[in-house]
Amino acid sequence: MKLIGFEEGLFPELDNYNAGFNKGSRRLKVTIDTLAAKTHYIENYPELLFNTLDLLPNIRNHRCSHGENEHAGRDYDMSHIFSPIKIVGDVIDTVHLFEHVALEIQCQVAEMQECSGLTCNYWEPETRYDVFIEYEEAPIAEFSCLTSLKLINSQINTPEEPFNIRDVLMLATTIARQGVEDAGSLSSHLGWSNGKLNRIIAELQELKFPFSAHLPAA
């Protein structure tokens, strides 16, 4: 999947499609193209969902009003995974999972109690999607989307691209929630070597994490 662009706005028309949106909240429109063949996404989805729930178990607590709850009649049975994320059995399931991952990352990093999203498919081109993410701080929302995209791609692209979401989230939440950006404090707080800290800082930079002061250098 490839990011086409971000657009910040109110998009009040979305209130009709997801009652979970807070009235008057700001939403980030994320336009995404799927690049691989349709079968690639459909065949990889069960394992992608399973692994994603393992990495971000709180997604099991999300509410979801998209698609259907019924798993019957699909080519695969996923009822044993116990996921609240509804599926339609098509490419949009992968994009919809991107939405839930982005919301989860944003809630963790920005300590938002609640935020909603929506995933929409274009008629033309049918490989294009708009995902809407409710946000308070646009830079954190964009970071969350870039991180979600990297996580999904790291699992479905071949060859797989290793991506340590746990370390990235640990550093991002420590900086965002506790305001610590001093390298020495970060190393000792996280119990990381300078080398590891520098490596994850570089990952955060690549994902456009909004460092507030000077970049910490270990």
Ligand SMILES: [Zn+2]
């Ligand atoms: Zn959903």
